[in-house]
Amino acid sequence: MSIVSVEKDPQQLQLTVIAEFNAPPERVWQVWEDARQLERWWGPPTWPATFTQHDLAVGGTSKYFMTGPDGSKAPGWWITTAVDAPHHLTFDEGFADAEGNPVDLDDRTSFAVTLAEDAKGTKMTVVSTFLSAEQMEKMVTMGMIEGFTLAMGQIDEVLASA
């Protein structure tokens, strides 16, 4: 596992994940920048993401949807707020309507991604900041699918087919 640490700050409604990868920042940047690579990890294996638009430029909009096992779609949006390739990226994310447009621009989660070169390759820090506990609950409820996926060992299938 390349997770180095996970820090939870309930007061700031923040979660900080630090991970290490055996690849340089330029390569790790691609899994964020290239929509085809991004959609291979943004959604859970059972709810894969499809990005119909992805623009990692300041003010750029990304549109995606995740497709569930029963065919239902969960659309989302990103707006990129800062970019300094290949080391830094910040963006806001939220729920979208069927056309991929934000349901409520103010209902968003902010992400700050830092890719720093280290002895192993890249140290990636992702800070997620929620606006409210209610919102975190919504995100977590969606994310629960992933928790169960892990629990049931489906990750092994993904590894085997990769």
Place this chain on the structure above:
Amino acid sequence: MLTYNLMVVDSSLLDELSSDEVDRIFGALADATRRDILTRVLQHEQSVSHLAEGYAMSFAAVQKHVAVLERAALVTKQRRGREQIVHGSPESIKRAAKLLDRYEGIWRERVQMIDNILAED
């Protein structure tokens, strides 16, 4: 379909907590003294006055901290003679921790999937 059913079961568990409750729980746990008080009363029940002896603050200040924990349903208080006895409520703590744990799970899985992509190079 198994995944889906499990998800529904667990969502209902989360529904038990309103967003106000979640806010209160996170607010209560944000303070170091309150976390310490909670740790102590989870080990064994204690009176407010006994708790107060352990901190460099007034009885009233400790009582206030206990009241915040009580509103978040993290502890319960019960009068016994002249004493107020504080008990920990592990159930609500478990539910609060679950929320952040779940979100942590999302990222653990994402990192694993990024690793898989990089491993193909």
